[in-house]
Amino acid sequence: MKSRFIKDERTVVHASNYGDAGEKVVRIDSDGRGLAGILNRPCGIPAPAVVLMLHGFTGQKNEFQLAKTGIGLFAYAAAKLAEQGIATLRIDFNGSGDSAGNWIDTTFSGQINDAMLAYDYLQTLRDVDGSRVGILGYSQGGLVASHVAALRPQASAVVLWAPVTNPMSTFSNLVGAETVARAIAGEASEEIRTKLSWGGETTLKAAFYKELPLFAPAVAISRYHGPLRVVVGRREMIVAPQPAEGRSLLTHHGGVNDLVEVDSGHDWNAETSPDTVENVLIPSTVEWFGRFLNV
Structure with a gap:
């Protein structure tokens, strides 16, 4: 099959105490999007299953750092999945991180398009198994992931x-x-300049806000019948109220599913300690993908 992607890849040293898997910087140049990503492959497995990782609002491919570790949430998750024989591709959405574009032009539809490009890019690679692809989305990346699954x-x-x-x-x-x-x-x-509830501010065009009523993750996930696990924090203040918001997705989903409730807010207590991430969030994620990606 002739690829519609122009791939610019280079291997980088994976200098981390959380795993010895190889990481490769990739660039997905398609439809003018210019997406940057990191492909993390477990050592010694010719064509492993792979998980596409989608970051949250104002985030980037490594996500925020875990307290006391110096490693990003997504980088840590990728290393732990690699230890279990699962590859990952974590991307920067267009206008975020190292990808092309401008943050101010971000929209839901644009991010869904980015994630679709990344999913299809995985089908062109020989060193992962494109028939065993999982999707992981955090926060706004969860909204995007729901629509990609549909x-x-x-x-x-x-x-x-x-x-x-x-x-x-x-x-x-x-x-x-x-x-x-x-x-x-x-x-x-x-251009709408706003303060954020967790501090700081951001500027986005009104086009972003005009899409708010147009995307419904519960409707999207109803069109996906594969295994779904939703993880929520009981002390959540951003995507609230919980666990009701998480349960709403399960109500509309027609396949195997479950809800994992965590004693945390939106950041999994990571600002003060990595314990919740290390002991609850990542193990529940690795277990789900390990079970259904046939690892």
Whole structure:
């Protein structure tokens, strides 16, 4: 099959105490998106199963650092999956991290397109098994993952961490309901500068907010019948209320599924300690993918 991707790859040293798998920087140049990613392959396995990892709002391919470790949440997860014989591809969405584009132009539809490009890119590689692909999405990446699962229902398994399930509600809490209403009523090209509930600020065009009512993860996940695990924090303040938001996805999903409730907020207590990530979040994720990717 002739690939529609231009691949620019180089091997990098995986200098981490969390695993000895090889990592390769990849660039997926298709449809002008210019996506940067890291392909992590376990050593000694010719064509392992692979998990596509999708980061959250304002995040990047490694995600935030875990306290006391100096390693990003997604980098840590990738290393742990590699230890169990599972490859991963973690990407920067267009306009984030090392990818091309501008953050200000971010939209849900654009990120879903990015994730679809990455999923299809995995099908072109000889050193992973494109018939055994899992999808992992965190926060807004969970919303994206739900829609990718609907569009690629052959995915072997899905895990969603604190997924956005009601975009209007979540972003009204995050940046303020008045800001959301003003952006939706305005011109798509208008630049909206907002403060974030966890501190700092960001600027996005109104086009981002105009898509809030258009995407429904529960509807999307109803079109995916493969195994689904949803992991939520009981003390969640961003994607809230929990565990009700997580259960809403299971209600609409028609396949094997379950809900894992964690004693944490949106960041899995990672600002103060890696314990919750190391002892609950990652083991539940590795177990699910190991079971359904036939590892």
